[in-house]
Amino acid sequence: MNTYGIQYVSSREIVDRYLSFFCERGHYELSGSPLVLPGNSTSFVIAGMQPLLPYLRGQTIPPSPRLTCLQRCLRTDDIEAVGINSLKNTSFHMLGNWSIGDYGRREAITMALEFLLEHLGLEKATLWVTVFAGDPELCILPDEAAIEEWVRVGIPRERIVPLGVEDNLWEMGGIGLCGPCSEIFVDRGPNSGCGSLTCRPGCFCDRYLEIWNLVFMEFERLTNGALVSLPRRNVDTGLGLERVASVLQGAESNFSIDLFLPASERLTALQAGGEQTIELRARRIILDHLRAVLLAGFAGVEPGRDGRGSVVRRLIRRAARQGRLLGIQGPFLGELVEPLALGHGSLFTGEEHALLPTLKERITHEEALFARVLTMGLRYLEQIEPDGRNVISGEQLFRLHAEKGFPVDLATEILSERGITVDWLQYERSKEEHRRVSRVSAEKHFRGM
Ligand SMILES: [Zn+2]
Incomplete structure (x- = not known):
């Protein structure tokens, strides 16, 4: 039993229970797509x-109007929030069930609640939901x-929160x-929250954890911004594996x-630092x-200069820098690979x-470089x-990048931790000047040939 008074369930077990629950209810199990489509x-x-977009758009006929799947995802759009926000991951596993022109709200909601209560053992009293509050401008x-x-399924009105377009x-x-x-939220109790009387799902604090999103796809937004109703309605849901596991564990x-447990233990053994916020992050x-x-x-993407490769390179470099904050000198990420796979x-x-x-x-090679x-x-x-004014000249940052090869985004981030910002106008000027000088010297070189 854990702090929620519920039985521990492993991540693997959550996945197995989810997929078999939806397969028993007529869903066809798709194997997750590779991370690179x-x-x-x-x-x-x-x-x-x-x-699944080709199915949802009606471009391809799905193997069944009911589908279920475990899908890996990777997104770095809010990479800066990782570590500060306990819920943010750049990579995560999404469990999903879909209706392609089959069931609608009633079955989606009934099945979701049944799964959470009877198959994962969550308490109904800890669940809150949000619904769309409507929008007069969009009619x-x-x-x-x-x-x-x-x-109808027994969630009291006071725990059903209408929210607007943003949410x-x-x-x-x-x-x-x-x-x-x-969206379905788990109330983690007053001790996890901001303490405000108006605290409820949608609050900035950690008290209400969103675990599952049920989307009723009914419209298509055209390029001119207008919304048109779709001829066939779909349901698209996503249950965050890491999030629901954090509740059940x-x-x-x-x-x-x-x-993450074995890798986390290995990291503890490697690190020299303490347990302050900065080390936790x-x-x-x-x-x-x-x-x-x-x-x-696994999807074949190696660290590199462009596109996906540059994302991987950035992730390795950011992680390597965090190692220094833990007092680890030299390459260490390779040490965590096997424990991570074990987990x-x-x-x-x-x-x-x-x-x-x-x-x-x-x-290890990339980290050593x-x-x-x-x-x-x-x-x-x-x-x-x-x-x-706590601003540094853009020239200093430009030189660090151009002469020493230090990534600009990482430098900016490190400076911002000290509350320092960069004079970007001057940065651009230095960059332009650098370009001009290289061009002139290249021209001289060619003239001399
Ligand atoms: Zn709050």
Whole structure:
């Protein structure tokens, strides 16, 4: 039993129970797509439903109108929040069930609640939900149908919270499929919250943890911004594995669940530092980033200069820098590869486990290449003195990048931890000047030939 008074369930077990629950209810189990979708040249899979878009749009006929799947995702759009926010991961596992023109709100809501209560053992009294409050400007009415369904399955009205477009009108990047959504939250108790009397789902604090999003895809947003109703309605849901595991395992964050436990212990053995906020954040970033690097590696993405490769390189460099904050000198990320794989067990395939020695070597090599630049850059940044307004000249930052090869984003982040900002106008001027000088010297060179 954990702090929620519920039985411990391992991540693997959550996955197995979820997939068999939905298969028993007529869903066809899709194998998760690779993290890199064929034909998608720049990005990773960022949402559980992304590989299903051709089905949801009606471009391809699905193997069944009911689908279920475990999907890996990787997104770095809010990478700075990792470690500060206990829920943010760059890589995560989404469990999902979909109705392609089949069931609607009633079944989606009934099945979700049944799964949480009877198959995961959550208490109904700890659950809250949000629904779409409607929007007069978009001419969409409040989602009374969803409220009705939640009331019907026994969620009291006071725990059904209507929220606006920002929170409860789901869309993926502006145009395309969208619709009102209904999110399920677990109340982690007053001790996890801000203490405000108005604290409820949607509050900035950690008390209400969103675990599952049910999206009722009913509209398509056209390029001119208008919403049109879809001829066939779909349901798209996503249950965050790491989040629900943190609840069922009584873990303080996503990084204290079984998947990360062996790597976390190994990191404790390696680190010299204490247990302050800065070390806690560093540990979370390292665990998060390294797992993302492994998952990308399984999909064939190596650290590099451009596109996905540059994302992997950035993750390794950020993690390496956090190691310094823990008092670890020199490459260490490779040490965590096997413990991380141990924690994930059969969530990594046999072929993926076989790839680990290669990935470990590649990560260590990349980290070692960066180690000297990192040491030098950290020393340089420490010595930088900002002016009275806590701003440094853009030229200093540009030189660190151009002459020493230190990444600008990492330098900016390190400076911002000291409350220092950069004169970006001057940075651009230095960059332009540098370009001009190189051009002139290249021209001279050619004239001399
Ligand atoms: Zn709050």
